[in-house]
Amino acid sequence: MELSATARLVKCLLCACAPLAAQGCRDREIIEARAAPTPSHPAVSSASGPDTPSLQSAAIASAPPFARELVGEKVTAEGHAMGTHLAFAGFTTAAIDAAHVHALFDAATAEIVRLEKLMTTWDPASEVSRINAAAGSEPVHVGDETLEVVRESIRASQMSEGCFDITFETLHGLWKFDQDLDPHPPSAADVRGALKYLGYKHVKIDELAHTVLLDEPHVRIGLGGIAKGYAVDKASKVLLDAGMTSFYVQAGGDLYAHGIKADGSPWIAGIRDPRGADGDYFAAMPVTDHAFSTAGDYERSYVVGGRRYHHIIDPHTGYPATASRSVTIWAPTALLADEIDDAVFILGPEKGLALVESLDGVGAVIVDSKNRVWTSKRLEGKIHRAHPPRDGV
Numbered sequence: 216m217e218l219s220a221t222a223r224l225v226k227c228l229l230c231a232c233a234p235l236a237a238q239g240c241r242d243r244e245i246i247e248a249r250a251a252p253t254p255s256h257p258a259v260s261s262a263s264g265p266d267t268p269s270l271q272s273a274a275i276a277s278a279p280p281f282a283r284e285l286v287g288e289k290v291t292a293e294g295h296a297m298g299t300h301l302a303f304a305g306f307t308t309a310a311i312d313a314a315h316v317h318a319l320f321d322a323a324t325a326e327i328v329r330l331e332k333l334m335t336t337w338d339p340a341s342e343v344s345r346i347n348a349a350a351g352s353e354p355v356h357v358g359d360e361t362l363e364v365v366r367e368s369i370r371a372s373q374m375s376e377g378c379f380d381i382t383f384e385t386l387h388g389l390w391k392f393d394q395d396l397d398p399h400p401p402s403a404a405d406v407r408g409a410l411k412y413l414g415y416k417h418v419k420i421d422e423l424a425h426t427v428l429l430d431e432p433h434v435r436i437g438l439g440g441i442a443k444g445y446a447v448d449k450a451s452k453v454l455l456d457a458g459m460t461s462f463y464v465q466a467g468g469d470l471y472a473h474g475i476k477a478d479g480s481p482w483i484a485g486i487r488d489p490r491g492a493d494g495d496y497f498a499a500m501p502v503t504d505h506a507f508s509t510a511g512d513y514e515r516s517y518v519v520g521g522r523r524y525h526h527i528i529d530p531h532t533g534y535p536a537t538a539s540r541s542v543t544i545w546a547p548t549a550l551l552a553d554e555i556d557d558a559v560f561i562l563g564p565e566k567g568l569a570l571v572e573s574l575d576g577v578g579a580v581i582v583d584s585k586n587r588v589w590t591s592k593r594l595e596g597k598i599h600r601a602h603p604p605r606d607g608v
Contacts, residue, residue, distance in 0.1 A: 287477035288313055292320040296327045297443050305462030306477045319457050323450035333361050334442045351432025356425055364445050365427055372415035375558035380530040384437030385413045392515035392526040406533040443469045444553025468509055471549045472502040489513050489540040489582050490607035499599045508552035510560045511541040518608055529561050538563030545578040564589040
């Protein structure tokens with residue numbers, strides 16, 4: 216059957232991602248193309264269950280007044296920090312030329328690198344490493360930013376029934392999905408042995424003393440599930456404070472887009488097909504003044520005996536979560552999107568959507584373990600579907 220004009224345009228938008236994917240950006244991308252016009256009779260999917268297969272409408276607002284200030288020269292930059300690829304894009308204005316934009320992107324990158332030095336577990340001198348080294352013995356004094364991220368991590372644990380838990384680092388060495396990739400799952404006995412020490416309630420914060428204590432010597436924390444979102448927000452603030460009105464900042468799977476492009480269209484972000492190849496995006500949506508983050512079981516994973524093992528570990532079982540294939544979160548801040556995507560992934564579509572709907576300005580697109588697509592109420596009419604996600608292990 217021939218595709219409608221809107222479906223053909225959305226397919227073109229998604230195909231436009233391929234050149235970006237080749238540069239190393241993964242999970243979702245900004246798509247450099249004009250947005251589709253709004254159909255007269257948009258199709259809206261159900262928010263209480265899997266999506267209908269129909270294409271959803273684009274609801275693109277007219278350009279705000281500041282768009283007239285954009286000169287229209289697009290500037291891009293790339294980098295590497297926090298173990299992932301960084302990507303920046305933005306438009307010049309009458310007050311900020313291309314050279315100034317490049318300098319601001321350098322400053323934003325420096326901000327991300329600065330935060331990485333505080334929160335990495337790879338550097339024994341980082342604040343997080345010092346917390347881990349003192350586990351079970353004494354509290355460690357930390358700066359405002361590490362304290363803020365640890366505090367927010369505990370809040371995320373509390374509201375997600377413990378599905379988000381920075382003490383996942385306690386399992387480090389059992390599951391090997393990073394540079395030490397080893398396609399051999401640990402034994403059940405080893406998982407049980409480490410699991411008994413895992414739990415966010417072992418993390419104690421003293422707000423007055425500005426300290427963090429791990430009350431059990433075997434417990435370790437890692438901020439890999441939240442620090443990149445925090446860093447994207449801080450990098451975005453560098454650009455906002457300098458007066459940039461149209462840009463995006465991306466660190467691996469975490470993205471924040473501000474304003475609109477010089478042609479008056481919004482930034483468009485693609486949602487990767489969990490079983491598709493790099494650059495295969497089954498859906499897309501406009502993103503303006505919002506963050507966009509996807510957690511997927513296709514990155515840092517391996518398949519053994521017909522079962523996929525991946526890096527998103529359920530803290531309740533010590534094994535990779537099985538309720539979802541991917542979760543994309545749309546949220547006011549990259550910090551919130553980053554902490555919520557893994558939690559919703561572990562909770563699964565029904566409990567996960569309930570959590571999403573309870574948070575102001577948050578939406579979600581979930582591909583569940585049976586390859587069904589679920590969309591939250593706030594994203595009704597915003598998602599452009601090009602094709603159903605492909606099935607597979």
